[in-house]
Amino acid sequence: DAGITQSPRHKVTETGTPVTLRCHQTENHRYMYWYRQDPGHGLRLIHYSYGVKDTDKGEVSDGYSVSRSKTEDFLLTLESATSSQTSVYFCATRRDRGYSNQPQHFGDGTRLSIL
């Protein structure tokens, strides 16, 4: 296992509130990712990071922001949560880009419900 811890594991909140999800890794992997999983859509990439303070958007980035101030932590923030952001969120990590056959390793997910 890549030693990935997501927190919280479950959260229920109200529309309009800010929410921050944390991903912590102990493997010193360079790449970190945030996905959301919804029925019928598989996993869709929200944002990813290729180093400290280096981030880029994925296919469903609207309404989300991220920050990576140190290698081991990658934060996902919903500035003003909406019901459409109710989902299961997964963090993943991967070694350096040079290792092309290296899979992404996933955390156990965060179930977020926005009422």
Add this chain to the structure above:
Amino acid sequence: AQKITQTQPGMFVQEKEAVTLDCTYDTSDPSYGLFWYKQPSSGEMIFLIYQGSYDQQNATEGRYSLNFQKARKSANLVISASQLGDSAMYFCAMRETSGSRLTFGEGTQLTVNP
């Protein structure tokens, strides 16, 4: 843009039989990698097997093998001797070597019957 298609929303197999889960992909990059993940009902994502676009042989990992047909752009997962614990959602994913993102298919729900 890269795309992954899994056309089987659900599959059923009898215990101890083999099953094939289909995956087709589309990319213009000549260098890419294909991955299969398993997601049991407990929710975690488990990496199963990898196939590189330049690999000469089909990948195998224990009871899992990948039937890679490059000209047809397919990368089907074969599970031999199915077990009850194989019941799960299975995702096919692709990463172009020029990039760092994985693109996932919508998944296939496999049910193994006793």
